[in-house]
Amino acid sequence: MKCKNCNEKDGVKYSKYSSGEFCSRECAKSYSTKSKRKEINKKVSEKLKGKMVGGKKGRKERVRVCISCGEKSFGRAKYCSLCKQYINNIVLFEKLEVLNKNLQQANAEALKILSREYFTKRYGLIQIEGKYKILRSTLHFFFKKNGVNLRTISKANKLAVKEGRMKSPINPTYETGYHTAWYGKEFFYRSSYERRMMEILDNRKELYFYETIRVEYEFEGETSTHITDFYLPERNLVIEVKGEWFQKRDKEKIEAKKNAVLSEGYYFIMLGNKEIEQYENGKDL
Numbered sequence: 001m002k003c004k005n006c007n008e009k010d011g012v013k014y015s016k017y018s019s020g021e022f023c024s025r026e027c028a029k030s031y032s033t034k035s036k037r038k039e040i041n042k043k044v045s046e047k048l049k050g051k052m053v054g055g056k057k058g059r060k061e062r063v064r065v066c067i068s069c070g071e072k073s074f075g076r077a078k079y080c081s082l083c084k085q086y087i088n089n090i091v092l093f094e095k096l097e098v099l100n101k102n103l104q105q106a107n108a109e110a111l112k113i114l115s116r117e118y119f120t121k122r123y124g125l126i127q128i129e130g131k132y133k134i135l136r137s138t139l140h141f142f143f144k145k146n147g148v149n150l151r152t153i154s155k156a157n158k159l160a161v162k163e164g165r166m167k168s169p170i171n172p173t174y175e176t177g178y179h180t181a182w183y184g185k186e187f188f189y190r191s192s193y194e195r196r197m198m199e200i201l202d203n204r205k206e207l208y209f210y211e212t213i214r215v216e217y218e219f220e221g222e223t224s225t226h227i228t229d230f231y232l233p234e235r236n237l238v239i240e241v242k243g244e245w246f247q248k249r250d251k252e253k254i255e256a257k258k259n260a261v262l263s264e265g266y267y268f269i270m271l272g273n274k275e276i277e278q279y280e281n282g283k284d285l
Helices: 025-031 034-048 087-095 103-120 125-132 136-145 153-163 192-203 244-249 251-263 273-280
Strands: 052-054 060-065 072-074 177-180 186-189 214-219 222-227 230-232 237-241 267-271
Touching: 025 034, 087 103, 087 136, 103 125, 103 136, 125 136, 177 192, 186 192, 192 230, 192 237, 192 273, 214 251, 222 251, 237 251, 244 251, 251 267, 267 273
Parallel strands: 237 267
Antiparallel strands: 052 060, 060 072, 177 186, 214 222, 230 237
């Protein structure tokens, strides 16, 4: 007995529920609508007309309009492929008060604002985070996604020291602590030499400031920032205190720092342990 649908293959009992009149389950399913197949196809085609377009490999996708830029998009997404990549930045745009509904344009405006803060004003990510309440990780990812290279950690630290946002690193082997000057200002010293010098200046009622003067100097082909130890404004004098061993070891580097300080119009003296003892015993500056 031939299959009632295809009339080519022999009918088989493919399941305990089949009668054996069809060669396969597919033929059995299509047999009931075989006589109306053209009519059914026509109705389906008319229903989808104007709503579907051919995609890759015959795939059909629904046409939509991007709610951000107004361009055509396909599938169920509300945003086109270009705007979709900026959806996660909507909160960032709001914190920057960028209210442009076009996400592509909003991204460009936000990038302009943050670039001005980072490169023109030379703020660090910490300062931008505090100003706009945007996490540093979010800022870092935003710049990276827009192809902007940020400063390296080394350059960021040097800039922070130069701008006064960060102090020089503290060596744990040296004596450190807080000292209140004779006129009430408090300083954090980083060695016993610095503490002794503060006490000498206090006894003589010399007006002084600690780690306030910053100068750039060249050494071995690299530009760095030097923070001076003491500055006496009434004498326009910069005082550096350092042990004799370190003075010998870093002789060339100290000379570069000294020349940079002198080039800025300050007077300069370097004091070691012997000189500090002399000043403690009454020698004039």
